[in-house]
Amino acid sequence: MFAITVDIILNSLVLGGIFVIMGVGLNIIYGLNRVMNLAHGALYALGAYFGFSVVAVGGNYFLALLIAPIIVGILGLVIERVLITPMRKRSMIYTLILTYGLMFVIDGLIKFFWGVETRFIHLPEFMQGTVSLGSASYPVFRLVILIGIAAVVAALMLLLGRTRLGINMRAASEIPEMVSACGVNVRGVQISGFVLGCMLAGTAGVLAGPLFTVFPIMGHDMLISSFVVVVIGGLGSLRGAVIAALMIGFVQTLAEFFITEMAMVIVYMLMALILVIKPLGILGEGKFE
Amino acid sequence: MKRILIIAASVLLALALAIPAVAADPVKIGVLVPLTGIVANGGKEMANGIDMAAKDKKTLLGRPIKLIVEDTRVKPAVAVSKAEKLVYQDKSVALIGVFSSGVGLALAKNIDKLNVPFVSTHVMTTKFYGLNPLVFRSGQLANDQTAVGNVEGILATPDLKKRKYYVLVHDYSWGHDAAKRFIALAKAKGVKVVNPDFDRAPIKTKNWSTYISKIKASGADGIYIALITDVIPRFMKQANEFGLMKTCRLVSGAAPGAVDLENAGTAGVGIFGASDYAWDLENFPGYQAKAKDWNTRYYKMYKAIPCDAAAHSYVGAMNLFKAIEKAGSTDPQKIAAAIRGISYDGPYGKVYICPGDNCMRNDAVLTETVKAPKNPYGATIYMKVLKVFPAKELGPPCKN
Numbered sequence: 001m002f003a004i005t006v007d008i009i010l011n012s013l014v015l016g017g018i019f020v021i022m023g024v025g026l027n028i029i030y031g032l033n034r035v036m037n038l039a040h041g042a043l044y045a046l047g048a049y050f051g052f053s054v055v056a057v058g059g060n061y062f063l064a065l066l067i068a069p070i071i072v073g074i075l076g077l078v079i080e081r082v083l084i085t086p087m088r089k090r091s092m093i094y095t096l097i098l099t100y101g102l103m104f105v106i107d108g109l110i111k112f113f114w115g116v117e118t119r120f121i122h123l124p125e126f127m128q129g130t131v132s133l134g135s136a137s138y139p140v141f142r143l144v145i146l147i148g149i150a151a152v153v154a155a156l157m158l159l160l161g162r163t164r165l166g167i168n169m170r171a172a173s174e175i176p177e178m179v180s181a182c183g184v185n186v187r188g189v190q191i192s193g194f195v196l197g198c199m200l201a202g203t204a205g206v207l208a209g210p211l212f213t214v215f216p217i218m219g220h221d222m223l224i225s226s227f228v229v230v231v232i233g234g235l236g237s238l239r240g241a242v243i244a245a246l247m248i249g250f251v252q253t254l255a256e257f258f259i260t261e262m263a264m265v266i267v268y269m270l271m272a273l274i275l276v277i278k279p280l281g282i283l284g285e286g287k288f289e
Numbered sequence: 290m291k292r293i294l295i296i297a298a299s300v301l302l303a304l305a306l307a308i309p310a311v312a313a314d315p316v317k318i319g320v321l322v323p324l325t326g327i328v329a330n331g332g333k334e335m336a337n338g339i340d341m342a343a344k345d346k347k348t349l350l351g352r353p354i355k356l357i358v359e360d361t362r363v364k365p366a367v368a369v370s371k372a373e374k375l376v377y378q379d380k381s382v383a384l385i386g387v388f389s390s391g392v393g394l395a396l397a398k399n400i401d402k403l404n405v406p407f408v409s410t411h412v413m414t415t416k417f418y419g420l421n422p423l424v425f426r427s428g429q430l431a432n433d434q435t436a437v438g439n440v441e442g443i444l445a446t447p448d449l450k451k452r453k454y455y456v457l458v459h460d461y462s463w464g465h466d467a468a469k470r471f472i473a474l475a476k477a478k479g480v481k482v483v484n485p486d487f488d489r490a491p492i493k494t495k496n497w498s499t500y501i502s503k504i505k506a507s508g509a510d511g512i513y514i515a516l517i518t519d520v521i522p523r524f525m526k527q528a529n530e531f532g533l534m535k536t537c538r539l540v541s542g543a544a545p546g547a548v549d550l551e552n553a554g555t556a557g558v559g560i561f562g563a564s565d566y567a568w569d570l571e572n573f574p575g576y577q578a579k580a581k582d583w584n585t586r587y588y589k590m591y592k593a594i595p596c597d598a599a600a601h602s603y604v605g606a607m608n609l610f611k612a613i614e615k616a617g618s619t620d621p622q623k624i625a626a627a628i629r630g631i632s633y634d635g636p637y638g639k640v641y642i643c644p645g646d647n648c649m650r651n652d653a654v655l656t657e658t659v660k661a662p663k664n665p666y667g668a669t670i671y672m673k674v675l676k677v678f679p680a681k682e683l684g685p686p687c688k689n
Contacts, residue, residue: 003505004502004505004506007498007501007505008499008502011496011498011499011502014498015496015498111325116324116325116329116330116333117329117330117548117549117552118327118330118519118522118523118548118549118552119552120522120526120552120553120554120556122554128529128530129532130530130531130532137532138531139532141530142498142530211495211496211527212495212496213495213526215327216325216329217325217326218495221493221495253498253499256499256500257499257502257503260460260488260489260490260500261460263491264491
């Protein structure tokens, strides 16, 4: 019983943790740019593929964890400058359709460059075993992922809470005009937010790649789950995204364990219920804190 | 007289010019395979097998063969609309392929309207027995046959026989059918199953950790899975991560895909199960020559490891081509009549379509995935043949 409880708690945290990184990334982009990035799942897949390639050419998994998000971030910068910027003054529906199309372009490029087959990211030897936790045992790799997720969340908290860029981001998400009046380059802050959101998608991809394996449309389901997180947590709310992601991680894992066929039904029913009670999500819209 | 000769010569010349045009009119075959989604690898292998058969056959009724390949995306609605396009627009005279029982059953439901023979090379549900005069299974084993192979294999292997099995399947018609067949037979033969209501995982499942926890909690030390072939190595990889495979042995209702097996590396070792084909048949007495020839030519043509998906698609296509030749026509009813009872001697021995239920009977192999010895195909993991089942051992009896 203890072993199963440990499994369920840690599995929920791993799943919820991946949702945290995805949901927060999506919310940073929305909060600062008012862009609902439907290509977020495809960027997550790209992160996983770049991670796979780094390892495949002889690099270390930790190197992949460093390089892949940077490449996805650079790609995010290009997307922002070339595609999003010209659409900024238009209604949000334009960027919604644009990023929806972009998702398919990225899917196609993945198939073109990496093919359609499933890829496995091979891990260092020491991460392939299990570790004893009392009478339970748990895969070392999943614990490393948990540490990785915690590190990413801690770095985000530091960035948003203790750095000038982070403070500007938080301010710009609420009253951009005021921030601009204070002499802050709001456009620069918005671009940084977009790139950061893309890097988070890439990071989630490299973390999830060895967990779920790597394949071209791996981002589709993740995009849907991320949206559930964002909607439950509140559009643009980072703290809301963290709470919602962990909640979804636990609800989904428990439901899969006890009533498998109803697992996703329960997740969506929970979303519907929360929206009925709190239409703007748990913490409401735009609480970028 | 001179005028008559000129007219006659002109008519003959016109006919001579017209005949090659008619002869060059190809016999079109609609190929329905998944080329995107989680079984894209399997779809590619299916398309390769059918393409190889067309290249081997070269012509049908003295006309070239034209394969028109469409992607089903493993979605029933997509497959039906692609089939309509293949028949109504492209004028295909038969449909072949189809991965997934759900897709196959959806197509079968529409086959009277389409009015062409449909030869499935991959549908395993037992609902296909005698389903429709235009619907055939040719190539892949059915779930009841796989269950016989697997249960017999378990009983013949002391280490497997004493184990308690947890049954985990994909949540759609094939998975349910496979689970029911296995559990019923296991019960009858004294093989222990810990979850007779079996566990159903959605097809989109990527994270198997919860299912692995459930297997651990059940106390099972054997696992019977009916998961889509490309997913098996993924499941194995995660099961290995959790240390599950240290205590459990795994029996599979479907053979793992060759490419995925390679990509999974050593995580794919230890999958035990019955299937139609494994390239290791080239080392098995009675099948050596034909299997070796087929493997060598397949590898040469596609630079890919010979695999069961390609082999039974090849066999299915050969049965269809032979039937069209036998019918001497592209009339759908005549082709369908000719498929019933047709037989073909191919890479896994002689197969035949039972006229009583439109489904194929063939020998099958019991295999276990192990590290491969040096081989010409560059495989590092392979399905080692442990035993060959003669067709009549697998059943069901063919009633004419």
